[in-house]
Amino acid sequence: MAASARMVSSRSGPKKHPVVIDLGSAFIRCGFAGEPRPIHVVPSPIGGGGDGEGSARTEQECVEVLTGVLQRLYTESLQCRPRERRVVVCESMVSPRPLREAVAYVLFRYLQVPSLHMCAGPAPALFCTGADTGMVLDIGRSEAHVVAVYRGATLTSSYAGVPLGCRAVQERVRELLVEEKEQAAGGDGGGARPLTSRELEDVTVRACLVPVGGVPSPDQVSPMELMFAGHRRVVVSGATRTTAAEQALFEGDEEGRSLATLVLDCLKRCPRDCRRALVQNVLVAGGGALLPGLPARLAQEIEALATAAAAQPLGSSEGYSWARAAVCGDPGGLCVVRVPVRRDNLVWTGASIMASLGGIADRSLTCEQYLARRGEGGGGVVAGLDVGFVRGLAVRGGGCCRGRCTQQQGFRLVRVFLAGIRFLSFFRMLTVATKVWHWAAQAKTLLLFTPAT
Known part of the structure; x- marks a missing residue:
């Protein structure tokens, strides 16, 4: 009774927690930030966009479906006013544009939420491990997706998917x-x-x-x-x-792809110097991860592929010989982590932790910005969403992947520039010292062989 009273007081206090919505391929989960599990789970009428079902719908069709669903979530499940709470939405990295536009349109035009922040991909689930580096494999209804996160930045180029769910x-x-x-x-x-x-x-x-x-x-x-x-x-x-x-x-489809090869393909697209750190924190999420024994079997299959490739010569292009240093390395190696959260709720729980840490308002699209960019004529919504939505994830401190990569590239250029200046200074000093030594040698020779008068 006391716990429920504290929960109600935290929701109705002056600092109201944001609403977290996970648009999954099979279910829609909703709840408040800071809570360990969603309050309500309903079947998804649009497929979440991650399995190809939502891609055939137009924006108007998605708006008609989402309007009733989101209104029922606010009135029956959340029982709060949409105007008083910010919204964090988890979507798929391959969600179609009409679905994204429809989500923003319904939340801003019909429900009039103050701001919207969208997280792309299953990377928010990494918050449940307390680490800022790792790989997240999301096994959904129709597809499995995997993406790597290194030091808080989502490596979007490492994203891989396969129709196995x-x-x-x-x-x-x-x-x-x-x-x-x-x-x-x-x-x-x-x-x-x-x-x-x-x-x-x-x-x-x-x-x-x-x-x-x-x-x-x-x-x-x-x-x-x-x-x-x-x-x-x-x-x-x-x-x-x-x-x-x-x-x-695990036996592969027509093209020989399986969950183990999917993880290794994602790892291959990552820089070599961070592969060992990534495989030490592999997180399996999604409804398909609830099958008993699946995480352990995934680790076994990945190690089997890397071990079989380890017998080949180093640098061989056949199989996954390149992965033996990261997967079979010592110390470290592959580790599929366990977390005290249901694996089908990992993405929502991670987004709940992220939204409760603060800093979401600075990286969100406000209602005024959305209406100004869309305009009264209804155009320009895609450009507004692309500018306002944060497509990456920062596990510590926030920021999108593009901004983090740009900052790292700037620091790298500065370091290269300073190193070049130091090298030129050292080379100039070495040249001057060589000339002085040469002049001293010539002067000594002249003094030794000059006849005395």
């Missing part, structure tokens, strides 16, 4: 169940009604797991019986439970 596991479960039914019916499926997407999701969450190091084997896992509406019974065998996620996420 929860939907791939569900499709593999469907195929295995159909094969088992055909084998049991002697080659005939028996005309049974196929499982719906909701039932497949339930089977994946409740029955599937990822074996680590071959343990447990399919023979050691007992079948699971699930009941659905209409007294429908579905029996999931031990082989299906252990091989569905393994085959979908």
